[in-house]
Amino acid sequence: MKNKENPSPEEGGRRRPFPGIRLKLTVFLLPLVFLLITLIAVAVTKITDDAIRNDLMQRGVAISRVVALSSGYSILSGDRLAMDRLAVETKNSTGDIEYVSIRDTENVVLAHNLIEEHGKAYVAPEPRKALGTFLETQAYETMHGSKELIEFSTPIFFSGKRVGTVSLAISRDSVLAAQKSIRKSIAIAAAVFLGIALLGTFVIASFITTPVKQLSSGVNELSGGMQFTPIPIRSRDELGELTRNFNRMAETILSQKNRLSRYAKDLEESYIATVRVLAASIDARDPYTLGHSTRVAFLACELGRKLGFSTEEIEHLEKACLFHDVGKIRTPDDILLKEQRLNLQEVEVMRRHPDEGADILRMAPSLHRYIPVVRYHHEWYNGNGYPEGKKNAEIPIHAQIISIADAFDAMITSRPYRRALTTKGAIEEILRFRGTQFSPELTDSFVRMLKEMPPMEAVSADTAGWRGMAL
Ligand SMILES: [Fe+2]
Structure with missing residues (x-):
């Protein structure tokens, strides 16, 4: 970990010049x-x-x-x-x-x-x-x-x-x-000796400072996380012994660092797998939302492709879709599974799930990139959404895409208190919120994409079927 109170020259920017050992x-x-x-x-x-x-x-x-x-x-x-x-x-x-x-x-x-x-x-x-x-x-x-x-x-x-x-x-x-004549000879001899002494001083200083400089750059390599190259041992004295011991220490540090990196990576992968399971569990808690995250991922990725997203961005978007409602794991069953309309207090609890999801993702550094998307997937284009009331370009583009795909999937899914809309009906509903809940440009692209696809009624709501289309 880097010490913020005493930043390294790389962090702090400029290194103050100082007289080297050779000069001294x-x-x-x-x-x-x-x-x-x-x-x-x-x-x-x-x-x-x-x-x-x-x-x-x-x-x-x-x-x-x-x-x-x-x-x-x-x-x-x-x-x-x-x-x-x-x-x-x-x-x-x-x-x-x-x-x-x-x-x-x-x-x-x-x-x-x-x-x-x-x-x-x-x-x-x-x-x-x-x-x-x-x-x-x-x-x-x-x-x-x-x-x-x-x-x-x-x-x-x-x-x-x-x-x-x-x-x-x-x-x-x-x-x-x-x-x-003799004084001239003595002066010439003195000048020659002085030149030899100057050269000798530099040679002696270099003999001492070269290993010290190599050790210093070795420490910088280690602290900077760069690949460390063992320092050659050029003398059989205290400096040579110091260099040998430094090489051993560096090897030990690098070995420990690699082991720790492997552990950290394993831990991250385990955590990501856990979050995936959590997301699937959320969907499975409610029979009406079974496969919801997967269907949202399918629609969002299709829209991403239409918008010209790169493969890496599509993968990022897909994971964000899978994680977008992970915060609902902290929502009580009596609210999440309630078949009647929620009262205001219950709506308030329900609306906490974006922040709860962000908290869960915050525990794994590799998932931090998904936090903004998860946190803002219920923001509205006009600023009337939650949790912060962000609007327009303040809302991450991935969050805006998930918002529209999430809403569309909810509309075409039956709930205890209402019947599912047809694709045509859901498109009309999406267009009704064009420019208020959803970005006009995204709405147009999304509707155009849906019209190019077979009607949703023709596609099995089975998760595996959607999954097959998404991937
Ligand atoms: Fe949500």
Whole structure:
């Protein structure tokens, strides 16, 4: 049974959008992964920057010290040629050395890779940032023109006496280029890892959410009454176990549901059979109405065929005819079988049978479709009938057909208080109520049908005979 207080999405119409597990996992995991990759990239960048810088510092200090050690004797001996060669060869040893200067204690340049600097007073570039002292070598950042340099100054000693200073500058351009290249590589690697992490997050989320989604659609299939297809078990873990248990539960539910459906169908069929027996019993209670329901069914079905009803509608109409007076089972015998005319109070009781019939049919859902016909088969076209005084199109067409067939059969059947009318007399009587009790169109069709048939007097009133004509 559906819960009306909490309608399902199908009943309630629109399902409110909500973030799925996959989106939640992605939103939760991606920032973590992004943060982790960023931290690793920053750490790797710093480590490589430090390594490049230390390498530069060690190289500058080492070269400067080698030049200082090599030039001490030349200064004392005045061998300027050796010092120039030393300065030029050192300058040319690597591409990033900007200049090499050897000067005496008076700060006069004794050797330089540029010959024009010889004999000049050495003018040290403006230091921007001291980088520290490594053994006796001082290092600091400076600018030379537009170039960033690191200058290394190492005192020259010979026999324990200071005889001069070596200044050597290395360009930072190559270092900066190396750092830039490495940072670019790190950024590319980080982007690739981030992409892999994004893909991995989706794969992990899908791995978790796919079985959950399949379970969810399985539950929807079950609750919607659709055919259930067992969900494939794709993993040997808790989700796989859950899927296996769900499949078993669904099979059990479907099996129970099918069994209940069979029971319900059997019950319905039993009830319909009971109502048929009841209808026949009603007719049999009164010898004058024996076979009445069957004769009404015959006439109504014939009229239905003339009106172009489908086979299904004819079957529906026939059953409605059989059930139309079933409510009379609750009418006392002293009223139903009374041979004199009924008084007003008895008429009132008699008029309850449409509602009583509706109550009986209400007990079986498959008979609910006949309730309106049974309930309104005594309504009049002009609204003067009962139980509600419905009129015209408010009265179901099947009820209008039964009304006219019911009246005609009553007229051609003898009662203790009156003789049966002939077919001709009954037709005249039916025409007298055209437009009041009966629909004009139905009256015309019914009369036309009767005139095409053999007179009713020629047909045996025996139920089997009528039944044979009806079917
Ligand atoms: Fe009736």
